[in-house]
Amino acid sequence: xxxxxxxxxxxxxxxxxxxxxxxxxxxxxxxxxxxxxxxxxxxxxxxxxxxxxxxxxxxxxxxxxxxxxxxxxxxxxxxxxxxxxxxxxxxxxxxxxxxxxxxxxxxxxxxxxxxxxxxxxxxxxxxxxxxxxxxxxxxxxxxxxxxxxxxxxxxxxxxxxxxxxxxxxxxxxxxxxxxxxxxxxxxxxxxxxxxxxxxxxxxxxxxxxxxxxxxxxxxxxxxxxxxxxxxxxxxxxxxxxxxxxxxxxxxxxxxxxxxxxxxxxxxxxxxxxxxxxxxxxxxxxxxxxxxxxxxxxxxxxxxxxxxxxxxxxxxxxxxxxxxxxxxx
Amino acid sequence: xxxxxxxxxxxxxxxxxxxxxxxxxxxxxxxxxxxxxxxxxxxxxxxxxxxxxxxxxxxxxxxxxxxxxxxxxxxxxxxxxxxxxxxxxxxxxxxxxxxxxxxxxxxxxxxxxxxxxxxxxxxxxxxxxxxxxxxxxxxxxxxxxxxxxxxxxxxxxxxxxxxxxxxxxxxxxxxxxxxxxxxxxxxxxxxxxxxxxxxxxxxxxxxxxxxxxxxxxxxxxxxxxxxxxxxxxxxxxxxxxxxxxxxxxxxxxxxxxxxxxxxxxxxxxxxxxxxxxxxxxxxxxxxxxxxxxxxxxxxxxxxxxxxxxxxxxx
Numbered sequence: 001x002x003x004x005x006x007x008x009x010x011x012x013x014x015x016x017x018x019x020x021x022x023x024x025x026x027x028x029x030x031x032x033x034x035x036x037x038x039x040x041x042x043x044x045x046x047x048x049x050x051x052x053x054x055x056x057x058x059x060x061x062x063x064x065x066x067x068x069x070x071x072x073x074x075x076x077x078x079x080x081x082x083x084x085x086x087x088x089x090x091x092x093x094x095x096x097x098x099x100x101x102x103x104x105x106x107x108x109x110x111x112x113x114x115x116x117x118x119x120x121x122x123x124x125x126x127x128x129x130x131x132x133x134x135x136x137x138x139x140x141x142x143x144x145x146x147x148x149x150x151x152x153x154x155x156x157x158x159x160x161x162x163x164x165x166x167x168x169x170x171x172x173x174x175x176x177x178x179x180x181x182x183x184x185x186x187x188x189x190x191x192x193x194x195x196x197x198x199x200x201x202x203x204x205x206x207x208x209x210x211x212x213x214x215x216x217x218x219x220x221x222x223x224x225x226x227x228x229x230x231x232x233x234x235x236x237x238x239x240x241x242x243x244x245x246x247x248x249x250x251x252x253x254x255x256x257x258x259x260x261x262x263x264x265x266x267x268x269x270x271x272x273x274x275x276x277x278x279x280x281x282x283x284x285x286x287x288x289x290x291x292x293x294x295x296x297x298x299x300x301x302x303x304x305x306x307x308x309x310x311x312x313x314x315x316x317x318x319x320x321x322x323x324x325x326x327x328x
Numbered sequence: 329x330x331x332x333x334x335x336x337x338x339x340x341x342x343x344x345x346x347x348x349x350x351x352x353x354x355x356x357x358x359x360x361x362x363x364x365x366x367x368x369x370x371x372x373x374x375x376x377x378x379x380x381x382x383x384x385x386x387x388x389x390x391x392x393x394x395x396x397x398x399x400x401x402x403x404x405x406x407x408x409x410x411x412x413x414x415x416x417x418x419x420x421x422x423x424x425x426x427x428x429x430x431x432x433x434x435x436x437x438x439x440x441x442x443x444x445x446x447x448x449x450x451x452x453x454x455x456x457x458x459x460x461x462x463x464x465x466x467x468x469x470x471x472x473x474x475x476x477x478x479x480x481x482x483x484x485x486x487x488x489x490x491x492x493x494x495x496x497x498x499x500x501x502x503x504x505x506x507x508x509x510x511x512x513x514x515x516x517x518x519x520x521x522x523x524x525x526x527x528x529x530x531x532x533x534x535x536x537x538x539x540x541x542x543x544x545x546x547x548x549x550x551x552x553x554x555x556x557x558x559x560x561x562x563x564x565x566x567x568x569x570x571x572x573x574x575x576x577x578x579x580x581x582x583x584x585x586x587x588x589x590x591x592x593x594x595x596x597x598x599x600x601x602x603x604x605x606x607x608x609x610x611x612x613x614x615x616x617x618x619x620x621x622x623x624x625x626x627x628x629x630x631x632x633x634x635x636x637x638x639x640x641x642x
Contacts, residue, residue: 088549107541108545109638109639155639
């Protein structure tokens with residue numbers, strides 16, 4: 001593969017220190033490739049390692065006692081695994097913007113929104129201080145905040161959830177980064193605000209050719225705005241599939257996720273669920289980790305083995321052993 | 329609109345401080361009147377009624393309670409807190425000569441405690457290494473569990489008896505000379521205050537460190553120094569400031585012991601003497617001053633905490 005990808009994650013393994021000697025893998029064999037201007041949806045149940053994968057992109061795994069154990073992680077040709085502080089200084093906030101998960105607690109509570117925007121804007125040391133307010137207002141306008149002059153002087157607890165989230169996005173795009181990592185940016189927000197924020201992300205991609213990783217457990221949402229969807233289960237990426245053809249998935253887990261969506265337009269009668277619980281970290285089954293919950297499981301799925309992603313179509317890769325036998 | 333809100337909040341807090349101040353005044357007025365027995369006759373014993381009436385007049389104990397109170401308030405507004413029964417000096421004069429020492433003692437120890445606590449508390453919380461944290465917790469717990477007079481006595485034993493760096497007693501009120509007498513009590517007090525304050529800073533930084541917005545700061549690429557001030561220290565400071573203002577208030581009372589051990593003529597010792605000799609006007613005046621200072625400090629502490637962190641309700 002050439003080095004032209006914006007982001008290339010290959011067989012990434014993230015471990016966490018439980019005690020001095022004990023280690024647990026929370027992500028392993030995660031693979032993901034992003035091209036400039038692409039929106040990738042990252043989907044999976046809680047605990048599948050989505051957030052940890054995102055944190056590895058901004059180098060904050062250490063805060064949670066986690067670290068990258070093996071694999072490859074390259075951003076625009078830069079190796080992020082061995083990146084030193086000076087490298088991160090050039091990347092964080094400048095080339096990768098991050099919209100955190102619990103944005104409801106995202107902005108700093110002891111700084112005004114204006115001060116935080118200024119902080120994001122002044123990551124560019126050459127930015128003329130005289131234009132600071134103009135640029136701040138401009139950013140707040142991009143994220144469609146009403147009365148931006150007032151909001152600049154407010155604190156986060158004076159804003160609504162949707163406004164906080166917009167502020168976080170405004171901060172993340174201040175330097176027009178090449179990549180925005182949005183970790184469940186709309187969790188906890190009501191549906192209309194969700195739709196607006198998704199629209200906003202799409203617009204940002206269009207205007208600045210920004211790549212976006214959108215993490216969610218909301219499949220319809222991801223389907224709506226992402227080019228490709230990457231499905232994670234129990235610490236591995238099990239399938240990569242163009243969002244349009246999600247129905248033609250060749251992985252039982254993706255299909256199960258798809259079938260368990262709540263469809264309000266055409267009620268389907270009983271709501272389908274996925275059998276069992278997601279396997280917990282540390283007790284992943286050998287072989288295919290979905291085997292214990294899968295309707296299509298055969299003995300060969302349970303054998304201890306590596307399950308690499310197999311390319312089976314245009315930007316369609318799956319790790320299911322029985323992909324060719326699976327039909328809807 | 330925003331400026332107004334700050335002003336409104338602070339004015340509201342000031343209003344409450346003033347009303348508490350008023351009740352402090354009422355209580356200090358009431359104390360002499362609700363203690364059993366008549367202070368005047370108790371003092372003079374079995375002398376003739378005329379002398380007792382004279383003293384009652386001097387103590388503002390004649391007439392109805394409302395007349396007494398209005399005279400008390402009028403006197404107070406004129407800066408008149410009465411005359412000591414023991415020495416004949418005015419109470420204002422007594423407070424004026426003894427309060428500065430106590431204030432020096434409290435201000436110096438608070439200053440040093442803050443200077444020491446911030447780096448100790450934050451760096452230990454930031455490193456988070458178990459052996460360091462346990463050592464820190466252990467040492468501060470021992471200091472806190474030890475009575476301050478014991479620490480003071482150990483201090484005297486070492487610095488006065490063994491090496492003779494500190495005078496045994498005496499005091500000179502002028503600024504640079506007084507340090508000679510004050511440094512040891514200040515060190516003792518600082519040690520105790522630092523243990524409390526650094527523990528509070530420690531736990532508050534530990535809490536802040538886990539917050540989501542701290543990660544946001546790292547990811548935004550905020551520079552090291554800025555990160556430390558605005559993402560770690562500032563969000564952790566509010567509880568510390570409130571605690572400090574409260575501690576400084578209670579320390580007025582706590583210095584009684586230190587002043588007694590170091591034979592320093594401060595207001596705490598004056599208060600004890602006044603109580604022992606039933607010098608009612610002095611007790612009343614000092615109580616009032618203690619109350620007013622405490623109310624004032626907690627007002628200032630709350631306002632600073634509010635300005636640091638607008639989420640604080642004051």
